[in-house]
Every structure is written in C-alpha cells, then in structure tokens.
Amino acid sequence: MPSQTPLLPALDSLTKRFSRLSAMEDAQAFLHWDMAAVMPDGGAETRSNQIATLTGLHHDLLTAPEVADWIAAAEGEINTLGDHPDAPWLMANLREIKRTHAHATALPGDLVEALSRASNACERIWRKARPANDFASVREPLAALLSLVRQSAQAKSEALGVDLYDALLDEYEPGGSSARVDAIFGDLEAFLPGFLQEVLDRQGAEPALPQGPFPIDLQKELGRRAMETLGFDFNHGRLDVSAHPFCGGSPRDVRLTTRYDEADFTKALMGVIHETGHALYEQGLPEAWLDQPVGRARGMSVHESQSLLHEMQACRSAEFIAYATPVWKEVLGGSGPAWEVENFQRLYTRVNRGFIRVDADEVTYPAHVILRYRLEKDLIEGKMEVEHIPEAWNAAMERLLGVTPPTDTVGCLQDIHWYDGAWGYFPTYTLGAMTAAQLFDAARTQVPGLMESIGTGNFAPLLGWLRENIHRKGCLLTTDELLTQATGRPLEASVFERHLRRRYLGEG
Template sequence: MNSYLKLKKIFNEASINSDIAGILHWDMSTMMPEFSRKQRAEQLAYLSKLSHDKIASREVADLILNAKKEKLEKKDISNLREMEREHKFSVSLPIDLVQQISRISAKCEGEWQEAREKSDFKIVSNTLNELINLNKQEAKILGEVFNCSPYEALINKFEPSSNLSFISDVFEDLQNYLTPLIDIIIDKQKSEAVLPLHTKIDEFTQKKIAEHIMNSVGFDFKRGRLDKSIHPFCGGSTNDVRITTRYNIENPLSSLDGVMHETGHALYELNLPEEWAHQPVGKSRGMAMHESQSLLIEMQITRSLAFKKYLSDLLKNKFKISGESFSFDNLYKLGTRVKKSYIRVESDEVTYPLHIILRFNLEKRIFNNEIKVDDIPVVWNDEYKKLFNINIKKDSEGCLQDVHWYAGLFGYFPTYSLGALTAAQFANKLRNELPLLDNDIENGHFSNLTNWLKINVHKKASFYSTNAVLEQVTNSSLNAKYFKDYINNRYL
C-alpha cells in the first residue's frame, strides 16, 4: 500500500489547499475591502496553481498505476477511483489556463457586483467575454479527453457521469409538464384569501430567527456561521462551513428561505464521514446531490404545512411576532404561492425549473458558439418572454441576477433541477419510512429527519454515484415521476 498511502498524503495536502481557497472566497464575498480584489485574485490564482501542480504531477500518475496493483480495501479502491478521476481532470488542463480562469473569475465577479447594483450589463461584458473564452478553451480540452461535447464536459465538473442528452430530455419533459400547469395553479389560487406580511422585521431579528431554526435543524455553530452577502451561498472549508443570505425588510421571511436552502448544503458538508476528510471519496458526490439536500430542506420540509405550524408558533412565542398574517395557514399559502417572477432565488418550486431550463438552454447555445456575449441580455429576455410571457425591464432582473456565470461556473445550473428531482425522490422514500415526520416537524423535532439523511445520503459521500445512491435508497434511478407527483399533491 506504499503508493496508495503516498497518494493519500498528496490529496490530503491538495484538499487543505482548497480549504484555504474556500475561506478566501468566502471572505471575498462577505468581508473583503472593496479595493483588495486584485491581490485576492492573485492569491486565489496561486492557490489554484498549487492544487493543480500537486494533483496533475507525473508522480501522481505513476503512483496511481502502482496503487492499482496493491491490495486495497473496498473503500480504498473507491478512493483511488476518485483520485484518478481528479487527476485526469487536472492533468488535462494547462496550468496557465487554470490560473487565468481563477484570476479572471475573481475580477469578473467584482465587476458583476457593480453591474448588478447599477443594472448595467455593459460594465461586466468585456471581462465576461474574456472569461467565457477561457471556459471554452477548458471545455474543448475536457470534451476531447472525456469523449463528450464541450458543454457536457463542463456539467461533469459539477456532477460526475452526467449525460447531456439525458438532461435535455428530462428538461424538455419538465417544461412540457410545467408550462400549462403554472397557469392552472395560478388560476386555482386566485380564490384563496392570502394576507401579505405588512409587519417589517429588522435584519437583526431576521438573523436571530434564522439562527434559531438552523440550530433546531442540526446546524453546528461550533463548526460554521451565518453571514450576509449579495448572493446567498454555502462555502468555507472542512469542518468550517460558512453560509450567507441577504435580507429584505419588506419581505421579512425571504431571507429564511435562502438560509434554509444553504443549511441543507451545510448539513451535507458537516455530516460527511470524518474518517475520510481531505480524501476525494470523503467529499460530497456532486452538485446535483448537493442541491437535492438543499432543496429537500428548503422546499420539501420548510414549505410544508407542518413546518409553517412550527414557524408560526416560534414567531409568536419566542420572537413576539404574531397576527393573522403570521398564522400557519397564511404562512403556508404564502410559501406555496405560485407566480411568474423574474428572480430565480425568489421563485416558487413550480416555476423554478423553468428558470433553470432558460439558463441551461442559453449555456448550450453559448458553448455551441450561437450567442455572442453582447447579445446575452437580449437573448435572455427573449427566452424569458417565451417561457413566462412577461417582459424583463432591466438587466438586474435578467442576466445579472445570478453570480454563477461571472464566477466562471458554467455547467452548474442544470444541477439545481436535477437536484430538485432527486430531492423529491428521496422525500417520497423518507416519508414512507418516517410516517410521523410531519408531527415531528410541527413540534420542532428534526433529529429523525437529519439522521435519515446522514445514513442514506451524507455518509455515503463519493463512494457511489448519485444514481447508485438513488437506486440503493429508493430502488429506482432518477425519475421525474416523483417530482410530478409531489407537485400535483401539493398544488392541485
């Protein structure tokens, strides 16, 4: 096992290096002074070079070949498989390209913040064009190495073993299912009396509410924290998970939705097997699995009637926030209200997949060289009009609303809806196995839920593919039927 043990040491060091970068990324989005971005970009580029050099080295290639001849335990074999996959990705890419993508991503994200605030795409368009060209170089190389299309190669960075044709078919089916359904649900809900939340809740109180619920659900504040950023995210490092949200005094519970989404991500990270920390197989499987955990908590759990009963009582008894608009029935109606909105992160779970399909279709066209960067706002607005029959009036409500493209994360968006389908499939199984789940949630008891997720998902880390975990837990590969049944049961 000599070669394998050497590999473990190398990948351990690379993981620690990535952890350092994770904290620097978190700081860049939350605390970093405005004019420090140029140096931060250089710091991150340097760290990306260190990680790349470690994993892409000739030494690692030789050690992998030798380790395959050694007698390893089953879990070690899985770890070696993941080491080889990471090495194959890294060795394919020139280090100059890796550094340049890191450097330009940091610059582009900073310009995006200004562009979003001023709702002016032109502020960031030149740097975005440079970043996309770099991502196209990366995608072309990875596509040739992994024998797939450039765009499919990018998706596989975030969700291993993804198939573009399968995703396209699933999304086409979802669009055909949801497009007529949205208007039916909106018409049905018109007859329901819903009270808006006129009570303003200050930022401090919103954060205290969020932290209380995070703690109840199982977030460990000794290994993580909640902060504020322009775009909600979950980041940080091993055993140091940083999540963020943004606050809206006029819509006081919108921040809680974001917090619960990121808490789902955080629970997954915090419950990965400690004995495999800093090893490839001990990391989260992929972003579709990750998004399934965030959307299961946010949509399946915290938008349920049982959770709204818990939330209503909590607001009344602990935070002295009450009134008819904060009744559990009204909170449930507000949380399941379907409407056509501009902003993805503020959309409901019925229209949400269409927001993802829009981005997926645009990404495919960008990497097929069918769209120029300067045309992105117009094409985005046209596609949105086709899906929702509403005109977008400003860039901040359209192509500037998400950070992903401006951080170089092309290929990430499809994992959100793949995650939603996966979440529905897991939720169907866990509700069958935990028949008293709603009663637990209503009383603020979440341990049975989180223990189920730990055993069936979190602890499996990257030992298996997402589809293999689904088959183990639900006896079925990914199937949109569970999501459709869930939507029909909740909304029709």
C-alpha cells in the same frame, strides 16, 4: 485515512498528496468566502492574486508526473485488498482520484491560473454591475472569461472524449450528460406550462404579506433559530451576509451567507434554510475520509437535493409552517391576519410567474433553470456571444414564464455563476429538486411519524435518515447507485411531478 489500511505504497502516496490538496482547497474556499462576505473592496485585487497563486500551486501538485505513476501502480495494488473492510472506500477513492486527475491534466497550468484571475475579476465587476443595472460594464470581462471557459471545455472535451458541455457538466455532476439533461428537461417543459396554468387557475386570493420593517438583527435571530432547529452545528460554522446567498468553507468549518430585505423577512429565512441544507450535508460527510476525494459530497445535484429537501419539501410543508408560525410571531412581534398559520401556508405555496430564480416557487423554478442551461450551452458551444445575453434572456423568460424582466438586474445579472466562472452548474438545480422529492418521499415511507416530528420542530429523525443514507456515504457510490440504494430506484421525474400535483392541486 483509517490507520488499519494495509501498506500499499502507491495508494499511500496518492492519499498523502490528496490530503495536502484537500487542505489547499479548504484554504481557497475560505479566501473566496472572505472576499464575498467581509473583505473591503480595496483588497479584492490582492485576494484575487492569492487565490490564483494557490490555484496554480494546487494544479501543479495534482498534475505532477509522479501522480500519474502512482495511479497506474495503485490500480494494480487495489486488487490485493481482498475482503479488507476499507476496500470499497479505497476503490472508490481511487476512482475519484482518477476522475479529478483527468480533469486537471487536460488543462495547462497557465490556463488554470488565467481562469481563476478572470473569474475573480469578473465577479468583482458583477457585484457593482448588478445593483446598478449595468450589464455593459461587465460585458467585456464576461466575454474574456467565456473565452477561457471555452478553451477549458475544448481541452477537456478532447481529453475525456465527451461533448464540450458535458466536459464542464462533469465537474459538477460526475457522469452527467447533456443528452440526459435534455431528455429530463424536455419532459418537464412538456408538463410544466399546462400544470402551471392549472395551479394559477386554482389559487385563491393573494395571501397577505406581513408588513415590516423587519430589523436585520431580528431576521438574523430568526435565521439562527431555524438553523438550530434543522440541526446545524454552530461549533463548526457560522452565518454571514453577502450579495448572493451561498454555502462554502470546509466540512469542519461551514460558512453560510444570506441577504436581507427589511420589507420581507420570508426571503432571507427560506434562503437561510436552503443554505443550511447544504451545510448539514457538509457537516455530515464521513469524518475518516474528509481529506480524500471519496469523503467529499457526491456532486451538485445531490448537494442541491439537500438544500431543496429542507427548503421546499420539509419547510414548506403544512406541518412545519404550523410549528414555525408562533416562533416567527414571537421573534418578530407579529400579530393580525397576516400572521395566521393558514396565511403562511398560502404564502409559502403561492405560485407566481416571477423574475428571480432564488425567490421562485417549486412550479416555476425549473423554467428558470432550463432557461439558463440552454443559454450557457449555446454560449459554450459558440452559438451565441456575450453581447446577446440580455436579449436572449428576456426572450426565453417570455417564452418559458410569460414575463419579461424590466431590468437586467432582475434578468441576466441576477445570478453570480457565469460571472464567477461556474459554467455547467445550472442543470444540477433542477436535477437536485427532483432528487429532493424522491429522497423525501422515501424518508416519509421509511421513517415512522416523520411529518409529525417535523410538526413539533424535531428534525432529528429526518437528519438521522439523511446522515445514514446520503451524508455519510460521501462519494462511496455513484449518484445513481446512491439514489437507488436510498429510494429503491434511480432518478425519476414522475416522483417530482407527483409531489407537485399533491401539494398544489391536492391530488393523491
């Protein structure tokens, strides 16, 4: 917290408490990363107990009676700041503290610990169930976890005065509502099927997939070079391997993971680029406020916008692919027609009705998210039970994408989120894709020669714009305020749809 802050006793006490809580959150994040990426199976139960204990201690510190007293007193103190330069940050910090405190005090400590233990236990079983195509083995642990999630949703719904699903969504998308999500997804569902068919009808011959095998060491080198190009600071982070790609850790030590396929280097590469977008956001958060809620990322739709802006908007552009193709050929030793720029451009803008969300193209990706959103909403509201997930999942895939998964491995077992306790998260992926399109559209308008710079592998202008308009703002602004300040308007589906028409149909 900046040293020039005036002496405000209650606010000072709050910030000191939240500085300790922030350190505990960072420790929990690293324990999760270690369990996912490098820890032997035999240590999982011990690690789960450690995380649950930390989670309980964190909850105790956050919900202690004095915190409520400090919040009440700080609301009076905040009005004395006048034109102090830190006033906007302190006011926003108090807003975020109140929101965090409201979520925490809605739940008893024993439920918080039980959720942590159940999430870790279910995730461990999922890691084996997924490759084995064995939903039955994880059904009961998932049902037990869902029961606790429903209890949490009910308690938060009553405390916050919102619907069950919205109580969980607010954890990931502050101020978000299922009513708004339903409206946006309804518009997309009306637009996408006809557009998808139009794109499929317009596509030419299937692009050639470069033939492997591609040794993992070379793919790691390729990923590292991509991260350096985008601006990742390896003095404050690293890349590892896990069953599901993710970005975690803390802003000063960001940890990325990916998974490799020796037959297809393109999957891991775009996965690394995606996670690097998340990492760049974390590394760019406001240094002076990192140990306070106001210094953290502004919700998951904004976070996801940073990964998709890099993966989908910038790094699937014709300019970037023209720059990157010689690098890929050099590192992997490729040659022949499959390694030509035009082939990669077709490959990275190819649209297919596929099973896997993380491998999906921009056109079909929203359907994957709409499917998950509707299923988890029904599950949370008790309209569906865990044993019906595979059947409901496959039926929704057929309805939304015209394909039926042959196994649960590529169906309802593919994502970690539900098995790890992250319920209410999925809508932020498509909200993030729309936000990414709107931000990138604004950056192209505001930064002269942006695409030319990307075409030479120079991402500094793009990163500089993101630092100024998104990263360094932390939680100073609400999501709508942040996007309006950066782009001139709140989130609009029309910008995303216009981007899709321009890229896939050549319109505009």
